[in-house]
Amino acid sequence: MSENPLAPPRLRYPSDASALTARIWPASATRTDDGSLVVGGVTAADLVEQFGTPLYVVDERDVQSRAVRVRNAFTEAFERIGSRAHVYYAAKAFFTTQVAAWMAEADLRLDVCTAGEIAVALAGGADPALMGFHGNDKSDAEIARAVEIGLGTIVLDSHEEIGRVARAAADAGTTQRVRIRINSGVHASTHEYLATAREDQKFGIPLNEAVRAAEAVRAEPSLAFVGLHSHIGSQIFDESGFREAARRLMDVHATLVATGPVPELNLGGGWGIDYTEGDSAFEPEDVADALAAIVAEACAERDIPVPEIAVEPGRYIVGPPGITLYRVGTIKPVALELDGSSGLPGGGGTATRTYVSVDGGMSDNIRPALYGAEYTARLARTSDEPAVLTRVVGKHCESGDVVVQDEYLPGDVQRGDLLAVAATGAYCWSLASNYNHVGRPPVVTVADGTARILVRGETVDDLLARDTGVSPVAAAGAAR
The missing domain is CATH 2.40.37.10 (Lyase, Ornithine Decarboxylase; Chain A, domain 1)
Known part of the structure; x- marks a missing residue:
């Protein structure tokens, strides 16, 4: 037998159609x-x-080991440049109460984006102070609930959310930590529906409006500005997009550092996994080392302190x-x-x-x-x-x-x-x-x-x- 002419170029005729390629299948398969x-x-x-x-x-063991591996990779990479890293598991990838417990055991935080995900996280025993809350259209009820439970960081996705979150925090008599999601304009090499930083789409505040948004946050007594956030897409194999997004955010980060504290920088997630023999995924250590090098170099060039870094993997851990x-x-x-x-x-x-x-x-x-x-x-x-x-x-x-x-x-x-x-x-x-x-x-x-x-x-x-x-x-x- 030989290759079928209908097969795509990536698919080669197998010598063994029963073989299990380790990087594609579960560790125990x-x-x-x-x-x-x-x-x-x-x-x-x-x-x-x-x-x-x-x-x-x-x-289960593979999920747990991958969570620990990502945590260790980023912890070690950023310790080497004198900083700390926080890993948030992207709940949208796959989430149950027991998954929430696994992530807590691995010392990962949680990235949630709806009231339902918040509820599952809480039911799984997650600490609300270790959650980040995303979403391009958060309801007033969702914002109020997040503030009420002491959710760690709300990621602001639009200018109007600044005032809405500030009012909710003021009504609750608290100060709410917030990040600003920035649309970096980086065109990640992935499917159009998985690219989340292109100019003409629903997520984030444009890069050229970031400073204005940060100034508005700082003007609200009930808000505490934590830093910027970027997520360029999902299932990405080309590291150039991550490098360019980090560089662009560091430019804005440096501008904001000159006028007030910016303790953190969230670089999102999105690196791909191997679904087929034709894929070639990053190892988490390679991602962590590359991002640490970019951040360290950018801070040295601008003569600013290295911020704490946050990342949000999901697919790598559970895919x-x-x-x-x-x-x-x-x-x-x-x-x-x-x-x-x-x-x-x-x-x-x-x-x-x-x-x-x-x-x-x-x-x-x-x-x-x-x-x-x-x-x-x-x-x-x-x-x-x-x-x-x-x-x-x-x-x-x-x-x-x-x-x-x-x-x-x-x-x-x-x-x-x-x-x-x-x-x-x-x-x-x-x-x-x-x-x-x-x-x-x-x-x-x-x-x-x-x-x-x-x-x-x-x-x-x-x-x-x-x-x-x-x-x-x-x-x-x-x-x-």
Whole structure:
């Protein structure tokens, strides 16, 4: 067998279509002697027998070790330049009460952006003083709640928020710490929907208005100005964007230092992870060392003290430790003419793409449809059969319901097989929906040969319970 002409250039024909590349899969992922996929000491088959499919699976130890690794990388890098670093876990990537507890155990702070995330953090025992609160459209109720609980730092996303947060703090008789989110104008090399610092979008205050915004904050007695914040995007592999954003923020930071204290600088997160063999992700130590060097050099050039630094990783910590398990359904080989039409390669003849349907899809992983995200998939068993080019698709009524756009799987893939998709720990459960009235899958954590539920799955009864036409509780309420 050889490469299929329909395959993208990044996807090479595998010598072993069952192999697990360590940098893509959870740290504990391996295969037994009979070829069964194992994560956290539990086989995929046992997990599915107990919890069904689709199923999100999280390697608990891998999450914890990654959190500690990031903390150590930034602590050590910034200690070397005479400063301190604070790592905030980006809750939006994946968040439950137990995840909040894991982050606290790893000495990480929390980056939250809604009242719901605040509530989950508090229910997980998180210290509100160690949270940062983001959001481009915070409600008055959310701001009041943040002030009430003593939330550590509110990140101001617009000029109007300055007055709104100041009033809430004054009404509560307290002083609220705030940062100002700056739109640096850096065009990060990522998908348009993941770039958050381009000029024409909703986040932050333009760079040329930063000094005016800081002066307005300093004029409010109920606010304490902590510093600037920047986040250029997500799933980024090119370090030049991070370097340029840091340089631009340091210019403004130096201007503000001349007129008052600016104790911190928040450089956000956004470095990518490996989803496929074609990706080449940064190591956290490399990111930390590079940012420390940039900050140290910029401060030396401007003859100002090195500020404390904050960063906000999410995807790196929870992305690779997560996988999704599916049950294979319909297998459909589709022969296509290679005549150059419809974007297909030319040259004549035909090529076959095998569509492998699974019992989930865009309701549990919207990222391929939303961002064109690419993933790696493997059967939960091994096979010596030659690989065939496949497209793993979901069960939803959309042609864009694709889970894995292009993958080589063993040619004997069949109905009933278990299929695992790697690196689904970040932004899959968080973005899940009930499209086509499909319940969101459960999330289980595995460690040391044991599996336990983090979030229970939704049943049809759960979905019907919210429908006032059939809910007895709602009907009884309406009768009163």
